Amino acid sequence: MDYKEKLVDLIIKYGFLCLLLGLLVFFSLFSNGFASPRSAVFIFQSVAITGILALGVTCTLVVDGFDLSIGSVATSALMLSAYIMVVLEYNGLIAVIACIVMGAIVGLVNGLLIVKMRVPDLLATLGMMFLLIGLQRIPTEGRSISTGMRMPGGEVTEGVFSPGFLWLGRHRFDFFLENLIPMPVILFVVIAFLVWIFLQLTRHGRLMYAIGSNERAAALAGTNVNKYKIVAYMISGMLAAVGGILLSARLGRGDIASGNNLLLDSVAAALIGFAVLGVAKPNAFGTAIGALFVGILLQGLTMMNAPYYTQDFVKGVVLVVALLFTFALTSRTRGGGH
């Protein structure tokens, strides 16, 4: 009995990491070229943007909230940055600042709707999502933004994406091999580390977890619950904007059709993160691993010639298995109680 319980404990704790390791070994053995630095970097690059968005969602999940607007914040940032540089002809720095401010404001509005107006989090951020999806299309009447396009007013756009801005999405640093590591990957790793420090090591993070576990108890222990909730949505909005900036810098145009999958992919990564190390709570490390897990699986399958249309199915399976790890197994060991 005791032995069995220990085994279940081990499975909950390391099961998902073992699965990840197993996947790596499997693909390395059976798929040519998978186990190479270039392939590894490709995986990182494919998950960097969703990963950054997922880290934002993680912050809202920690306070027992949820942010459905991240995908649309990211695409809004994509369009906004293009509009500022291409149509208004400002430089890249202003575009970056404007996008991040936009993300912060959206987060603030989300937070105020939820905290002050008492709108349920899913509904408030769903409303915000629709609002932003619509809003980003209005200035160009639904068209993508690129240099030389004709605006609704008739004038032709002459601005260009500034090189410094494009550098954010396209630059590759040398790391043993020439031009190996892309800028978004560096940013992803740095942001993941910062969010992890914030949530895990500071008292602010600890209080946010307390709010997520029992909001009323946290308030009665003197925590400013409303402030922390709003901060969580603002972090989420700003990180989504960063994701949008990177997407824009990679594409080099304000593509209206990009980023459709961002919301679901990043939410999936954050939820898969619950299962990592069996913590059954939203956490930055888990989220990063969750994003990588999906990336590795898709890259491996692609290299083994699985058709593209199976991708969503595979992601779904991974998510269901991860949720199984999180909820079914952990509740079994905790169950009983009084």
Place this chain on the structure above:
Amino acid sequence: MSAVACQIISMSKSFGVNKVLRNINLDLFSGQVTVLMGANGAGKSTLVKILCGVHKADSGTVKLFGNNFQPSSPSDAFKKGIVTVHQSINDGVVPDLDIASNLMLDKLGDSSWGFFVRNRQLKKAASEIAASMGIKFDVSKPVRELGIADRQLIAIARAMAQDPKVLILDEPTSALSVAEAERLFKLIERFRKTGVAILYISHRMGDIRRIADRIVSMRDGEIAGLFEGKALDYEGAITAMLGHSMTEFNVNVEQNGPLVLSFENIKIEEKSQPINLSIHKNEVVAITGLLGSGKSRLAEILFGLRNQFSGVLKLNEKEYYPKSPRDALKSSVHMSPKDRATNAIISDFDITGNLTIPFLKSFSYMSFIQGRTQRNASDEMVEKMGIVCQSSYDKIGTLSGGNQQKVIVGRWLLKSCDLLVLDEPFQGVDIKARRDIGSYIRSSTKDRATLVFVSEIDEALEIADKIIIMSEASVVGEHINHEVDFPALLAEFSGKKINHNQRYL
């Protein structure tokens, strides 16, 4: 003597190392009201939960008219003939449905009812049930429009519609006025005549005197006394429940320090009497009263959750208007709320996390939590309060109720304060934990004023220097805890006029 309806034979139950029931033997007779008395943590609620199918006994058997009774779930117990009306009345009714649907809920849940609701039939059957119970409401009225006493009546009517053999009432009068309680007693008398065995859980002497045929006293998971016959020995029952007689408490009332908190003409609501109280350093004051007596509202004013109707609150001679718990904490007022599960416990955190949450700032350097100092402080508190655990890394949920409560109370004793307010610090704890918490609070009163809200007189007697009794949002009595005048105290507590010819205990 009438027939034995239900027999409990050598039943035991423990949660972890905590033995909650030890070898209980008890018979319930048809057509009799058996009152079960016991202090908090004596094991009453566990016994009830086993009878109504929530918990399983570790050993022992229950027989219902000679047949083995082993309910697999509450609904199974219900079907086999033991129904329970719980203390929290809203567990027994669905507020958003109308009275008819509530009364017929068990029939609707039964597959024999069929697929469609058939409203007319439902109403007709419900009206019949209502009429037989003497309920005069329109059955199409939603339950949420009813007051608490009427909701309880609906819950009882619903239970009785199943024609049960045994009816368990868990502290049914705790939320009722005197008149509403009287209506309930009349109903209970009718059930008694129809031959139902009633197990009535309460320790309110007024109720017990009114309806008890037999009294069973429980203490520390055992039957401490069984009293029956023509003249019931109420005093003996209480002594058996407490393990000592009421007058044995005599706290050493110490010299008081300077004034800390004063209520000046505080009115809780428009019609209530103004309250004037002062609480000094090195003093423990207990405020007690029945549910609805206004003591929780008074506590909420101190917590910054509610404003007084009028009057001034002064802390250290200065006016004190907390707008939130956070404000109160900043004014060096520490407050432990009641209902730990909803108001205090952070179930995702370990003991250390739960103990230190209000004071994380003092355990951090530039916002980074200093794990070592935090851990040391909590280890020290675990030691001082005698919290039984493997280490301070244990999740709070793995502890027993009493030890959880120690953590929650200990949380507010971690740092010194000017005023400590404890709302129901003994709620849902066993007698041992209650003594530990009480003695620790008393031993650490030196540098602060302490205000405790409790709902039981014996808890107040155990901990306080001064006892304040509230009734109908007003203070009705004040006693120094030294050779207390019990008849007066109890009369004030139950909100009845004193009659000195009547012996209360």
